[in-house]
Amino acid sequence: MVLNCGFLRNSTVVISFLAVCCLGCVEKDTGAADESGLLLPKDASLVHQVTQDNSADEVDDRRLRAAAKDHADWLTYGLNYNEDRYSLLTQIGKNNIAELGLAWAFDLPSTRGIQATPLAVNGILYFTGPWSVVYAVDARMGRLLWKYDPEVSRQAAILLCCGAMNRGVALYEGAIFVGTLDGRLISLNADSGEVNWSVMTVPENGNYSITGAPRVANGKVFIGNGGAEYAGVRGYVTAYDALTGEQVWRFYTVPGNPSEPFEDPILGLAAKTWTGEWWKQGGGGTAWDTIVFDPEFNQVIIGVGNGSHWNRNIRSPGGGDNLFLSSIVALDADSGAYRWHYQTTPGDSWDYTATQPIILAELTIEGTRRKVAMQAPKNGFFYVLDRESGELISAEPYTYTNWAKRIDAKGRPVEEPGIRYEDGKTHWLAPGSHGGHNWFPMTYSHDTGLVYIPGVKQSGPYAYNSGFPNTVNGVINGNEWAVSFAMQMFNSQVIDPNAPAPGEESGELIAYDPIQQRRVWSIDQPSYYNGGLLSTASGLLLQGDAEGFFRIRSAESGKLLWQFDVRSGVISSPITYLVDGEQYITIIAEWGGGRGQIFKLTDAVYPGTVYTFKLGGTAVGKERVGASVRPLTDLTTDASPSSIGNGYTHYLQNCFGCHGQVGQEGGTTPNLARSEPLTFENYDLIVRKGAFAQSGMPKQDHLSERDVEDIKAYVIFVAQTLRDSKLSSEELAARLASYQKVSIDAQAPSGLK
Ligand code: CA
Numbered sequence: 076m077v078l079n080c081g082f083l084r085n086s087t088v089v090i091s092f093l094a095v096c097c098l099g100c101v102e103k104d105t106g107a108a109d110e111s112g113l114l115l116p117k118d119a120s121l122v123h124q125v126t127q128d129n130s131a132d133e134v135d136d137r138r139l140r141a142a143a144k145d146h147a148d149w150l151t152y153g154l155n156y157n158e159d160r161y162s163l164l165t166q167i168g169k170n171n172i173a174e175l176g177l178a179w180a181f182d183l184p185s186t187r188g189i190q191a192t193p194l195a196v197n198g199i200l201y202f203t204g205p206w207s208v209v210y211a212v213d214a215r216m217g218r219l220l221w222k223y224d225p226e227v228s229r230q231a232a233i234l235l236c237c238g239a240m241n242r243g244v245a246l247y248e249g250a251i252f253v254g255t256l257d258g259r260l261i262s263l264n265a266d267s268g269e270v271n272w273s274v275m276t277v278p279e280n281g282n283y284s285i286t287g288a289p290r291v292a293n294g295k296v297f298i299g300n301g302g303a304e305y306a307g308v309r310g311y312v313t314a315y316d317a318l319t320g321e322q323v324w325r326f327y328t329v330p331g332n333p334s335e336p337f338e339d340p341i342l343g344l345a346a347k348t349w350t351g352e353w354w355k356q357g358g359g360g361t362a363w364d365t366i367v368f369d370p371e372f373n374q375v376i377i378g379v380g381n382g383s384h385w386n387r388n389i390r391s392p393g394g395g396d397n398l399f400l401s402s403i404v405a406l407d408a409d410s411g412a413y414r415w416h417y418q419t420t421p422g423d424s425w426d427y428t429a430t431q432p433i434i435l436a437e438l439t440i441e442g443t444r445r446k447v448a449m450q451a452p453k454n455g456f457f458y459v460l461d462r463e464s465g466e467l468i469s470a471e472p473y474t475y476t477n478w479a480k481r482i483d484a485k486g487r488p489v490e491e492p493g494i495r496y497e498d499g500k501t502h503w504l505a506p507g508s509h510g511g512h513n514w515f516p517m518t519y520s521h522d523t524g525l526v527y528i529p530g531v532k533q534s535g536p537y538a539y540n541s542g543f544p545n546t547v548n549g550v551i552n553g554n555e556w557a558v559s560f561a562m563q564m565f566n567s568q569v570i571d572p573n574a575p576a577p578g579e580e581s582g583e584l585i586a587y588d589p590i591q592q593r594r595v596w597s598i599d600q601p602s603y604y605n606g607g608l609l610s611t612a613s614g615l616l617l618q619g620d621a622e623g624f625f626r627i628r629s630a631e632s633g634k635l636l637w638q639f640d641v642r643s644g645v646i647s648s649p650i651t652y653l654v655d656g657e658q659y660i661t662i663i664a665e666w667g668g669g670r671g672q673i674f675k676l677t678d679a680v681y682p683g684t685v686y687t688f689k690l691g692g693t694a695v696g697k698e699r700v701g702a703s704v705r706p707l708t709d710l711t712t713d714a715s716p717s718s719i720g721n722g723y724t725h726y727l728q729n730c731f732g733c734h735g736q737v738g739q740e741g742g743t744t745p746n747l748a749r750s751e752p753l754t755f756e757n758y759d760l761i762v763r764k765g766a767f768a769q770s771g772m773p774k775q776d777h778l779s780e781r782d783v784e785d786i787k788a789y790v791i792f793v794a795q796t797l798r799d800s801k802l803s804s805e806e807l808a809a810r811l812a813s814y815q816k817v818s819i820d821a822q823a824p825s826g827l828k
Contacts, residue, residue, distance in 0.1 A: 130197040131265035132249040136293060139247075140370055147653040149195040152243055152288040153516065154650070156368050157435040160518035161610050162651045166658035167690060168613030172627060172637045176692030178659065179217030183210070183683035187743050187771070188646055188667015191243040192288070192516065192607065193685075195652035200661060201265070203241035204683060207255040207285075211268060214654050214661065214687060221268035227256045230765075233773035234282050236304050236732065237669030238743075242364070242514070243288035245296060247317050254285035254298050260315060262296075272320035276300065282308050283361075290375070292368040293408055295323055297375055301363030303383045306557050310360035312377050314411060324411030328379045328399045329358035341413040350393030356557065358390065359383030360400045364430040364514045367448070372463055374405045374414055376435075376448055380428040384557040386539055387424045388497065396421035401429045403450060403458070405465060415465030420454050421487060424495050424559065425478060425537060426508035427454035434519045434526065438590055440468060449589050451517060451528050453510025456482060459589055471592035473585060474511035474530055477571045478504050493569065496537045501561040505574035507535020508560070509603065509669075516607030516648045518616070520630050525595055527616055527630070528585040531603040534574045536561035543724065543819070562727045563819075564812035584608075584618065586633060596633050604670045606662070607648030619645025619662050623677040623699070625686065639688070642699045643681040646671060660688045667743040673735025675742045678702045704740050705749040707794045714788035720818030722789030723811050725782045729775060737793040748794035758787045 134150055142148075142155040146163045154160050167175055183189070187205035194201045199220065200212045206227045211220040232239060235256065245252040250271055251263040258277030263270060276298055277283035282305035289298045295314040302308040310328040315321065327338055330346035332354040337343045349358070365378035382400045384390045391397050401420035406413060420427040429452040438447050438459070448462040455476035459468040470482040479488035496502045505511075515529040538561035570577060582603035586595045602621030609617040616630040621644040627637040644666035651660045665683030666675055678699050686696070714722075726737070735741055738748040760766045762783045765774025778786075793811075796802055802810060 131199070131246055131251075134196060134246050135248055139292065146651075148197065149193070149650045149652045150246060151194070152192055152245070152290065153367075153432070153434075156292070156370050158367050158432060159434050159436060159521075160516055160608060160648070161520050161612070163612045164651050164653065164658045165611065165613040167611070167651070167660065168615065169629065169636060171690060172615070174690045175627075175637055175660075175688050176690075177639065177694040177696055178687045178689045178692040179694050180687075180697060181212060181217040181219070181685040183663075183665065183685065185665065186667070186680060186682050187239050187665075188671050189663045189665035189683050190240045190286075190514075190646050190668055191663065192648045193650055193661055193663065194244060194246050195650060195659075195661065196246060198654040200685070201244050201246060201251055202663065203243055203253060204665070205239040205241070205667065207241045207253055209244060209251060209253050209263060209268065211251075211265070212685060214652075214659060217685065217687060223263055223268040223270075225253070225255045225259065225261060229768050229771045230773045231256045231284065232733075232771050233775070234284050234302060234305060236301075237286075238667055238672055239771060240286045240668050241288075242286060245289040245291045247291040247296070250317065252289045252291065252296050252317070254287060254289055254300075256284050256286070258283050258285055258300065260285075260289065260296065260298050260320070262317070262320060274315060274320045274322075276313055282306065285363075287364045287366070290366045290368055291317055292370070292375075293373075294318065295408070297366045297368070299362030299364075299366055299377065301361045301380070303359030303361040303380050304556060304558050306383060307357045308359060308361060308383050309354070309357040310362055310379060312362050312366060312375070312406070312411075326406050326411045326413070328360035328362060328377075328402075328404065329397070330354070339413060345398040348396040348398045350391045350395050353391050353397075356390065357383050358397070358400075359557070362430060365433050367433045367435060368408060369405075369435055369448075369462060371446060372405075373408045375408050376403060376405045376433055376462065378403055378428070378430040378433060378450065378452070380430045381423055381426045385424055385426055385559040386496075387422045388495065388539070391422075394422065397423070401427055401452070401454070403429055403433065403448065403460065403465075405462070417458070417460055417465050417467055417486065419450075419452050419456065419458060425454075425504060425535070426558070427506075427510065428452060431510065431512055431514060432516050434517060435462060436519055440590055447589075449519070449526060451512045451526070451587075453506060453508070453513065454478070454488070455506045455511040456488070457526075457587060457589065457592060459592075469592050473528060473587055473594070474532065475505050475574060476511070477574050496539060496559070499539070499541065499566070500569050501536045501538040501563070501566040502569045503534040503536055503571060503574065503577055505534045505571065506531065507533045509533055509535070515605065515646070518608040518610040519589075520610040520616070522612060522614060523586075523630050524588065524590065525586045525630070526589050527608045527610065528587055529605050529608060529618070530583040530585040530597070531580070532575045532583060533580040533603055534571070534577060536568075536577065538563060538566055556728070562724070563815070564723075564808070565816040582621070584633065598633050602644075602676055604644070604646060604668070606645040609649045609651065611651065617649045617660065617662075619647065619649065619664060621645070621666075621676045623664070625649070625662050625664070639686070640696055640699070641684065641686055642677060642697050643684065644671060644675060644677055657689060662686050671742045672733050672744045673742050674739060680743050707738060707748050707798050708750060708752070708755065708791065709798070710752065710755060710791045711795050712788045712791040714785070714792065716814040717818045717821050718785045719789050719792045720811070720814030720816065721782065721822070722785030722787070723815050724818065725778065725786050726789055729778065730786065737790050738797045747790045748797070755787060755791070758783050762786070
């Protein structure tokens with residue numbers, strides 16, 4: 076897909092990054108659902124009595140372990156402890172799929188994007204929306220039971236790379252567990268939504284956040300965190316007592332200061348793979364998504380993220396593998412003690428996290444039954460590990476890769492030359508920092524033996540932004556970014572003609588044979604930002620996509636069998652479960668998140684809607700309203716090239732992540748070229764003083780008045796140029812790059828460019 080990215084083609088910033096300058100992103104907390112009287116403003120308000128006993132009380136270790144075979148309910152994030160999202164329910168199959176229809180649709184009062192996989196227990200759905208808000212909904216009729224809002228400060232948005240997202244809750248012995256964007260882990264009464272306990276899991280004023288779903292086993296709740304794109308973040312996973320909230324253990328994913336005792340002896344060994352003074356910037360390595368409990372070996376297997384700073388030359392200047400960045404690590408579930416690890420990307424410099432979903436399975440490989448863990452992390456290789464020992468069984472590319480073409484006999488990637496961008500140029504590498512696959516859940520069908528991957532086709536620009544103003548060793552002051560997105564638009568570029576072209580991103584649904592390590596089939600998709608997957612024993616493969624359709628395919632062939640217009644792009648994952656013995660399917664459609672903030676494929680951005688389907692369902696779906704694009708502002712500017720160039724730089728650093736390319740038809744946050752005149756008159760009030768803070772536009776007082784004026788000049792200049800159509804997109808990109816160079820040359824002390 077080409078996202079109208081012409082003028083950014085050379086400008087190189089095509090990655091999602093941080094929200095920082097969300098001018099006027101107003102999110103109504105009282106939407107359609109309020110108007111229909113279904114939501115009450117108070118937290119934990121019971122508005123609809125449950126008609127049956129809530130069997131959430133009965134969800135214990137026995138039931139969670141049995142979930143591998145009993146799929147009446149959807150009890151945990153990935154359906155069962157294997158996290159294979161393969162349901163044994165077969166009432167809905169290829170033979171009767173034409174009869175599948177909508178049972179009900181329920182509107183949510185949010186518009187920022189829902190990534191959550193709902194849980195379903197005895198006909199009650201539990202899921203999260205933006206800002207870590209938890210909902211309980213009666214699956215029989217689509218009625219709200221309760222809603223809990225942890226009231227996360229909207230200023231937290233300044234520390235979120237990819238929106239105010241949450242991927243779901245955990246359920247255990249009558250309690251619902253949610254991790255909040257500001258780092259709390261909260262236990263709620265599943266019946267009422269009232270708080271049982273709440274603990275702060277991250278340092279006060281640290282650059283941490285939580286977007287992942289907790290997991291529960293053996294009376295413990297496991298939770299990680301995110302934030303490795305920012306300075307001062309050191310990743311860890313913590314286990315809390317499910318009943319009391321007391322901390323049981325914590326495992327740090329990277330070593331701390333070696334002059335102090337290591338928290339775990341293994342960190343002493345890990346420290347030998349680091350150089351310099353990495354601990355001063357935290358090191359990164361956040362485990363922000365995958366924490367899989369493996370009951371067969373009583374271990375939790377975690378996926379560890381990228382380093383902070385991304386660039387190893389900054390983070391660990393003498394080199395080294397930097398354990399346990401970009402690694403799959405197994406820990407004893409009771410003590411948190413290290414068991415084994417496999418590092419997918421030694422010395423990562425590309426945001427190639429290994430946080431992506433991990434599926435546990437038993438496979439027959441070369442005649443031997445193996446208990447395996449499977450992952451398709453960002454770096455483009457599909458890994459099959461022996462999960463008892465951590466031994467690598469096999470690894471092959473599941474998508475186009477040009478940073479490494481293969482993994483050698485010792486399990487290490489064979490790096491291609493130049494990929495560590497030490498020459499000052501901008502290197503376009505595949506995959507880019509969104510990976511060949513990101514957090515969107517895969518499914519493993521026990522029928523077809525295939526793993527289905529929501530794939531990404533994209534290159535990403537990497538550079539050391541050495542000439543940037545306000546940078547110290549590549550870490551940007553104020554927001555303290557620790558990334559290597561190429562933000563110097565005047566850099567010369569190194570482009571691989573065989574990789575997806577710069578700015579030309581798309582998706583694909585990949586059916587992958589994990590034993591043969593090969594693709595069986597794939598289906599191209601216009602956006603790389605599609606929902607997670609579910610497969611069933613009746614041969615179905617289910618996915619919502621960016622185009623606003625919920626589609627069901629043959630898991631064997633990929634052939635489209637059925638689809639439903641959910642009007643909004645989907646970034647969540649479908650589930651299936653029984654209600655009173657009848658099979659239901661639920662999917663939540665709400666566009667948003669990292670890329671959803673800045674583009675859309677549907678005609679409009681809609682409030683979230685929970686859709687539930689069953690055989691014979693006759694409810695009518697929601698209609699699309701038709702396009703409504705606000706015009707480009709008609710303001711003009713006579714600002715100097717240096718001002719516009721400085722505004723461009725600060726826009727890229729602070730605004731692009733939420734608001735995207737200036738002039739584009741935006742996603743869930745407003746595009747600034749289309750703002751009202753009153754907004755332009757109040758830039759300083761909004762950006763530096765936080766006038767729209769409650770709407771999710773964080774205050775950015777690290778910017779100077781001059782910088783804010785220059786951002787405004789840049790936005791108006793681009794709008795004016797697009798309106799006048801005197802420059803082609805390539806000419807506009809070149810013009811902006813030259814203006815940026817002028818401003819940086821004017822600001823940088825001599826010799827420091
Ligand atoms: Ca990252």
